[in-house]
Amino acid sequence: MNLIPQALTPSLYDEDLSESEQQEILHLQQEILAAVAQNLDHLAVIRQVCLLEEQLLPDAVASVMLLDEQKLLQLYVAPSIPAEGAARLSNLRPGPHAGSCGNAVYRGEAVFVSNTRSDPRWQELRPLALDFGLMACWSMPIRGAGQQILGTFALSSFVGREPNAFHRKILEIGASIIGIVLERQRQEQTLSLLGKVFESSNQAIMLTDSQAGILEVNRAFSDMTGYSAAEVKGQRPSLLSSGRHDRAFYQNMWRSLQERGYWQGEVWNRRKNGEVYPEWLSITAIREAGQITNYVSFFFDISEQKATQARLEFLTCHDPLTELPNRLIVQEQLSQAMVSSARRQLQAALLYLDLDEFRTINASLGQAVGDQLLRAVADRLRQLLGEQYPLGRLDSDEFAIVLAGVEELDQPAELAEQIIQAFLKPFVIAGHELICTLSIGIALYPEDGEDGDSLLKKADSAMSHAKQDGRNTFRFYSESMNRDAAAHLQLRTGLRRALAQGELFLEYQPQVELVSGRVIGAEALVRWQHPQLGRIAPADFIGVAEQSGLIVPLGEWVLQQACAQAAAWQRAGQPLVVAVNLSGVQFKRGDLVDSVAAALLEHELDPALLELELTETILIEGTEHVLDNLQRLKALGVQLSIDDFGTGYSSLAYLSRLPVDKLKIDQSFVRSLRQVPANATIVRMVVQMARSLGIRSIAEGVEDAQARDFLLANQCDEGQGYWFSRPLAAPALSALLQAGAGHLPPSV
Structure with a gap:
């Protein structure tokens, strides 16, 4: 705010002023500016102005009256008016007969009364003039920064006189400088109050420049974030960023500030100690001459509110x-x-x-x-x-x-x-x-x-x-489901006992080379002799084992027994490739390869005499995991075959990636070769696929000579089924092989 009013500028000096009067005005100006420059209390400055003005107008007193909230004039400063007179200058209501000061406020202009005893404008205050001998009174409105009237500055004379140019000038100077002092005091009070609000607010406040550089923060900011004012001044608000909001979030925020000058919403920020917390943030852009000069942000921690809200929502459900x-x-x-x-x-x-x-x-x-x-x-x-x-x-x-x-x-x-x-x-x-x-x-x-x-x-x-x-x-x-559940529970309980008490055993079904008729292998098949229920079919308990997780110890037991028997045949000079079925549960476990390696080592079995059969479904699921396990198994030297081939989804491209040795054609196709012509086509295609991949093929379910002849004619490598032999106990199979020199007569 410019502290030198227009009334003090030399360019506005009245040409009628004498040189001595101009010098006195200059002296008055210097004295007033000196008082302002000393940063004295505003009352001291106004008192000094009054005394200086009284020196320039002998037989006169100066006074300042200000409007209160009820728009009544109250005496503010009058250093030369006695106390009894000052007491009567209160609660003056502005109006056409309320003296010079009341008229100055009422009319909004300077009022010069040269004879208080006859001028109608002093009608209401004439007793005061008579009591104190006031003959003339000149009053000038005091205006604030917005030109609103704050009060009056008056020179009251004990001599009747008209003001000349000099008098008007000093009156104008006094009113102008008092308005400036009062406005500055009001601003200081406002700033002081704002400063107290700024520091005592329980909301965090941050003031930044137009480029979002932090200028000031309050105590609540430090309490909330853990950063002192010194640590954040000159930094950017991104110092508090939690990383939870993407770039688009902040772009929308700044777009709103540029276009609307305001943004508010919920933000997640990070304290100095690293803790992330939610806050409610309001940002306002401050403009001067249409340009953004600053941003002021108000925010408060809403952790408790959100926790309460979350708890209420939780308790609702x-x-x-x-x-x-x-x-x-x-x-x-x-x-x-x-x-x-x-x-x-x-x-x-x-x-x-x-x-x-x-x-x-x-x-x-x-x-x-x-x-x-x-x-x-x-x-x-x-x-x-x-x-x-x-x-x-x-x-x-x-x-x-x-x-x-x-x-x-x-x-x-x-x-x-x-x-x-x-x-x-x-x-x-x-x-x-x-x-x-x-x-x-x-x-x-x-x-x-x-x-x-x-x-x-x-x-x-x-x-x-x-x-x-x-x-x-x-x-x-459902009662029927109760019966089924009871039966399943009985099987599951019994199977655990069977593993512990030796109720399980293996039988072996020969696998025959079709061209020569020679037995070259056998599939190990698990059997269960229940002490009360008798012999239980694998179809009735394998599913229960898989669902209950018992398939893992059961599969381990089968692997150990099959390797032991294959090693016995190997030592007896009757080497046969023993095929062992693996379930999907076994294959998905991480220790399958280790289990196979341990069984081979324990029984000193040639790895080439162990064949692991995997279903087509296992191989299709999780290709990379499957390939890794197959490669590791193949590295042990064992043979790998795909069981029940043709019942799932297969492709030449997929099979070419798998290190398998044999495709096993599902018995459902072989048993119905004559009844379902399409099955014969499927069998031929599987055999041709195997030959194109350079691997062997074996057909299950060979139960008559016609099936054997069809397979032989279509260049299938091996066959397995009742036409050759039913599954046999290991001693019985050994005896048959010895009797037939490695060949089996048809069992039909």
Whole structure:
């Protein structure tokens, strides 16, 4: 703000002023500017102005009156007016008869009264003039920076007189400089107040220049970010960037600031200690003459608000005691499971769990113990299920588990059995050891219901049946499924015992070279002699073994037994290539190659006498992983064949990448060569494919001479089937080979 008013500039001096008057004005100007330059208190400066003006007008007093909030004039400074007179100069309402000062404000212009005793403008204040001998009064409005009237500056004379040019000039100078001083004082007060607001605000404040360089920050900024003002001055706000927002986010922010001058929203920033936190940020562009000069940012940490909001949202969908999804979410998960399962033409399952004797525990030990038990139950279920199956709490001691994409009945039954076994371990709650078993009901989609409500009701009903049947068990809603599940459970339990008690054994089906009729190999086939159920077909227990994970120890046992027998034939001078089937579960495990190498080493078997049969499906899944394992197996020296070839997706290009030695044509094609002409074409194509790749072919299911002749005519290398021999125990096969000098007579 320019501190030298126009009234003080020499270019505005009145030509009528004498040289001495001009010198006095210059002296007045110097004195006033000196007082301003000393940075004195504004009241001291105004008092100095009044005293200087009184020196230039003898027999006169100077006064300053300011408007208050009610627009009434109040005496502000009057160094030469006695106290009793000053007391009467208060609450003066501007108007046409309110004296010189009241008229100056009322008219908005200078008022010069030369005779207060006769001038009508002094009608209301004439008693004051008479009491104190005031004869003349000249008043000039004091204006602020926006030209609004702040009050008046007056020279009151004890002599009646008209103001000359000199008097008008000094009055103008006084009013002008007092307006400047008052405006500066107001600005200082405003700045002081703003400074206090800036520092005491609980919102972080940051002021930057037009290029986003940080100029100032307040204490709340330092408290929130951990950076002191000294550390951030001259830096850019990107110092706080969390990395969570992309470039487009900040481009949109600055575009809004340029176009609208304002942006606000939620931002994730990073504190000095590395902690990322959310804040609500408001940025305003400050403009002067249409150009952005600064940006001011206000922001506050909303971590607590977001945590509260997240907690409220969580509690809307979750049980507050166990923090499991509530019934509403379980129903949503069940609906999603039904939709996804239907799309894949599979089943979905709902397991309805209820604690046995929970009400007794709750009643005898108290609700606090009951609540702790429920939390412990939820934790145990979470640990058992992991992220694989959605788990929720329906009510009190009732829980639910949703299974999508169910392929086999064993899947929900096995899971139910695992849960039941896990709950045989006691809980230790508040010093009490509690056995808390479960009763589980299972309902299937779409067989038991095609909507969530139906499945919940039927799973609940099945759970009630489990309670009635003695608790600590599970039941399907369908009785037929209960019988199937019981049968599967019996097989699974029996198979574990069979592995431990030697109920399993191997038989070997010869593999014959078609051109010579010589037995060159044998496929090892696992058999199970159950002590109560008798002989169980592989088709009935291999699937159970794969679903339960028992296929891994079973496959390891078969590999060891087959290698031991092949080594025995090798030592006896009857070397045969023994073929062993591998399941997909075995092949996906990381230790298959090591297991094969260990078996070869343990039994001192020539690797060329071991053939590993892999299904076409295994080879198609996960090509790079498959190729790596095949290369490692091939490096051991064993032979590799593809079993059941033709039943899956195959291509010459794909096969050319695999280091296999033999393609095994599935028996379903061979047995129906005459009945289904297309099968004969498929067999020919497989044989030709093998020959084009330089590998051997073998056909399963050779049960008559016609099939043998067809295969021989189409240059198939080997055959296997009942026409040559049924699967035999190892001693029986050895005896036949000795009797036939390595050949087998047809068994038809």
